[in-house]
Amino acid sequence: MGFFAPREAKTTIPCPKCGEPLLVVRRCRSAHMACPRCRKEYPLEDYIQKADKAMEDFLDNCYIDRL
Numbered sequence: 863m864g865f866f867a868p869r870e871a872k873t874t875i876p877c878p879k880c881g882e883p884l885l886v887v888r889r890c891r892s893a894h895m896a897c898p899r900c901r902k903e904y905p906l907e908d909y910i911q912k913a914d915k916a917m918e919d920f921l922d923n924c925y926i927d928r929l
């Protein structure tokens with residue numbers, strides 16, 4: 863890892879469609895969940911309560927409001 867905070871991180875939260883672990887992806891000042899297999903995107907809010915360690919660490923590095 864270099865100077866920049868990562869733009870995405872793999873979580874252990876499965877995609878509701880295909881079961882592939884979702885990625886948490888940051889884009890500008892917001893973030894969302896994305897499936898690397900079926901390319902579906904999901905609102906972060908739906909997954910905040912299920913956040914795992916990887917996701918929490920990622921979000922700690924993001925400048926977003928955690929609702």
Ligand SMILES: [Zn+2]
Nearest residue numbers: 877880897900
């Ligand atoms: Zn999927």
